[in-house]
Amino acid sequence: MKSISWVVLAGGQATRMQGQDKGLVELNQKPLIEYVLEVLKAHTGSIYINANRSQERYQEYAPVFADHYQGFVGPMGGIHAGLTHVDSDWVGFVPCDCPQISPTLIQRMQQEISDDDEILVAHDGDFVQPVFTVFHRRVLERLQQFLDDGERKIILFYDRCNTRQIDFSDIKDSFVNLNSQQELQQFKQ
Numbered sequence: 001m002k003s004i005s006w007v008v009l010a011g012g013q014a015t016r017m018q019g020q021d022k023g024l025v026e027l028n029q030k031p032l033i034e035y036v037l038e039v040l041k042a043h044t045g046s047i048y049i050n051a052n053r054s055q056e057r058y059q060e061y062a063p064v065f066a067d068h069y070q071g072f073v074g075p076m077g078g079i080h081a082g083l084t085h086v087d088s089d090w091v092g093f094v095p096c097d098c099p100q101i102s103p104t105l106i107q108r109m110q111q112e113i114s115d116d117d118e119i120l121v122a123h124d125g126d127f128v129q130p131v132f133t134v135f136h137r138r139v140l141e142r143l144q145q146f147l148d149d150g151e152r153k154i155i156l157f158y159d160r161c162n163t164r165q166i167d168f169s170d171i172k173d174s175f176v177n178l179n180s181q182q183e184l185q186q187f188k189q
Helices: 032-041 075-085 103-112 137-148 154-159 169-175 181-188
Strands: 004-009 047-050 090-095 119-123 128-136 163-167
Touching (some): 004 032, 004 103, 032 103, 047 075, 075 128, 103 119, 103 128, 103 163, 103 169, 119 169, 137 154
Parallel strands (some): 004 047, 004 090
Antiparallel strands (some): 090 128, 119 128
């Protein structure tokens, strides 16, 4: 099994969360990012957080770095920063707002890596879950060119690499993410 460093993506604008920093929004008196970190900590000692604000607060949990590209380029900015900042060959990425992330997801991603792969991406049985992903560092130069060309759609980048989808239809609940106060309230009920 390959060793992976993991990056929690908390760098978004959270426009649907009224601009609140999503990873720090609380669910049952606990910031959303803590749910994700608890699962990761059971499987690796190498955890980082990509955040473009609230960095001092996130620093309480793990080392933090911001996007290198200005102006919020989406999850690709966090993935680029992760591949630039973290020095392991394989870097996994998960969003900060998924309180039901399963340990199985982390284990299976680690077990599925083969030397032929460049990117592994989760599939829930219906849809690709593009920010539940593992990248090999060798795609960094291509990713940088992709972003320099003004591209932002993660799925388009996956088409340019040796990308393999990993089936997680048995743990679909792992992908429930809370993007708005309304979703947060519905989830609590």
